[in-house]
Amino acid sequence: MFSRSIAQKVLPRSLTRAFSSEAPSTITLNFSVPYESIYNGASVFQVIIPGVEGEYGVTPNHVPYVAQMKPGVLQILHEEGLSDSEKYFVAGGYALTHEDSVTDVVCPEAVKLDDIDPSAVQSQFEAAKKAFAAADSGTIEQAEAQIDMDVNRAMGVAIGINLS
Amino acid sequence: MATEKQIFNQINSTKNISKITASMKMVSAAKLKGDETRLAAAIPFNAWANKMSSEPKEVEDATFDELPEKTLIVPFTSDKGLCGGVNSFITRATKSIIAQVESQGKTADVVIVGDKGRAQLNRTHASKIVRTATEVVSPGTFALASALASELFAIGAEDYDAIVIVYNSYVNAAVYKQMYKVITPFAIATEDGGSLPSYDFDSDKPESMGDLFEFMLASQIFHSFMDGAASEQSSRMTAMENASKNAAEMIDSLTLQYNRARQARITTELIEIISGASALDE
Numbered sequence: 001m002f003s004r005s006i007a008q009k010v011l012p013r014s015l016t017r018a019f020s021s022e023a024p025s026t027i028t029l030n031f032s033v034p035y036e037s038i039y040n041g042a043s044v045f046q047v048i049i050p051g052v053e054g055e056y057g058v059t060p061n062h063v064p065y066v067a068q069m070k071p072g073v074l075q076i077l078h079e080e081g082l083s084d085s086e087k088y089f090v091a092g093g094y095a096l097t098h099e100d101s102v103t104d105v106v107c108p109e110a111v112k113l114d115d116i117d118p119s120a121v122q123s124q125f126e127a128a129k130k131a132f133a134a135a136d137s138g139t140i141e142q143a144e145a146q147i148d149m150d151v152n153r154a155m156g157v158a159i160g161i162n163l164s
Numbered sequence: 165m166a167t168e169k170q171i172f173n174q175i176n177s178t179k180n181i182s183k184i185t186a187s188m189k190m191v192s193a194a195k196l197k198g199d200e201t202r203l204a205a206a207i208p209f210n211a212w213a214n215k216m217s218s219e220p221k222e223v224e225d226a227t228f229d230e231l232p233e234k235t236l237i238v239p240f241t242s243d244k245g246l247c248g249g250v251n252s253f254i255t256r257a258t259k260s261i262i263a264q265v266e267s268q269g270k271t272a273d274v275v276i277v278g279d280k281g282r283a284q285l286n287r288t289h290a291s292k293i294v295r296t297a298t299e300v301v302s303p304g305t306f307a308l309a310s311a312l313a314s315e316l317f318a319i320g321a322e323d324y325d326a327i328v329i330v331y332n333s334y335v336n337a338a339v340y341k342q343m344y345k346v347i348t349p350f351a352i353a354t355e356d357g358g359s360l361p362s363y364d365f366d367s368d369k370p371e372s373m374g375d376l377f378e379f380m381l382a383s384q385i386f387h388s389f390m391d392g393a394a395s396e397q398s399s400r401m402t403a404m405e406n407a408s409k410n411a412a413e414m415i416d417s418l419t420l421q422y423n424r425a426r427q428a429r430i431t432t433e434l435i436e437i438i439s440g441a442s443a444l445d446e
Contacts, residue, residue, distance in 0.1 A: 032209040032211075035205050037205055037209065094376060096212050104211065
């Protein structure tokens with residue numbers, strides 16, 4: 001009787017997984033910038049992440065995955081079947097998907113697409129282009145101007161204006 | 165026994181000091197509110213990094229056995245004083261880590277953030293200090309943390325087997341604890357240990373591991389800095405409150421002394437007048 005009760009307590013973890021009928025149907029999203037936690041433990045259906053190697057989507061039971069993000073659009077689909085997703089522009093950062101469908105998206109800066117001012121993006125791009133032309137080749141100033149241009153161009157693409 | 169005049173001056177200067185400490189306490193209380201909010205945002209921002217390396221541990225009763233051969237210790241202290249025991253606890257923790265690590269035959273170097281820590285560690289462990297970062301102005305931002313992380317890499321942080329951040333962790337307005345984090349560089353590997361065998365990566369390039377490590381270091385520094393700033397403000401608030409209370413007690417006892425001295429003087433004058441007058445009456 002003793003050994004039976006002990007055996008019942010000590011099921012290996014892999015077996016309990018197989019017996020469980022509770023597969024997560026949502027992913028738990030933690031989306032943070034340094035000064036604010038935009039989503040903490042929110043249950044969403046899908047997140048589309050702008051990875052440097054390409055966009056990819058995270059759905060429940062995705063394999064654990066780590067990706068660097070390029071400046072681009074992060075799309076959050078709150079429920080399955082919704083036509084519209086919530087879109088944020090992220091300026092780089094990392095996205096990590098862990099086991100049990102917890103996804104952390106951390107970036108230094110993120111802004112809702114609706115909050116982006118097209119004229120500001122245009123003028124920032126022009127300023128960056130001037131700085132890029134004025135900087136000497138191979139210097140830090142040129143690299144920073146290049147990054148500035150790329151991010152603003154990506155922001156332009158996100159809100160539908162073409163900058164070059 | 166001081167004269168009446170001296171006691172009077174002492175009372176006045178103590179009153180001035182108590183005004184300063186009271187106002188410093190209120191300023192710290194206000195700044196603490198801001199620091200607590202920033203810390204509340206920094207904790208979820210950094211939560212992933214603790215999953216990737218390991219959770220911060222308490223310094224108290226720690227043996228530091230898990231530290232590898234070459235460690236870079238980064239203690240976070242403040243530049244300004246009048247903040248209670250925050251800096252002494254950190255330097256004491258750093259000294260104990262160095263002692264433990266050396267007794268196990270390993271080496272450790274130190275990069276100090278904050279002038280107070282530099283002053284305290286310079287006396288005994290000057291040879292270990294590789295770099296100091298002062299005027300790291302609070303409130304910190306992520307840009308500041310990234311700059312600190314870049315500085316660490318500029319002095320060769322990737323040559324060390326681990327980076328240990330020692331900082332004060334804010335528990336509540338009255339309590340803070342010394343904690344340390346061990347951050348080891350990643351290796352894309354099939355080996356076990358500090359690397360990340362269970363994760364797939366979008367890119368196999370070694371630079372991407374280095375980039376992730378840099379970002380994680382910046383994030384951890386950001387969190388430790390926010391935590392340390394909140395602890396420092398709460399400690400300063402407590403220290404100034406105690407100082408104001410002590411000043412008030414001192415003023416009370418000095419006032420009693422002053423009154424006694426004043427009454428003694430009046431009595432002496434009265435006796436002189438009366439004995440003078442009675443001498444005339446004779």
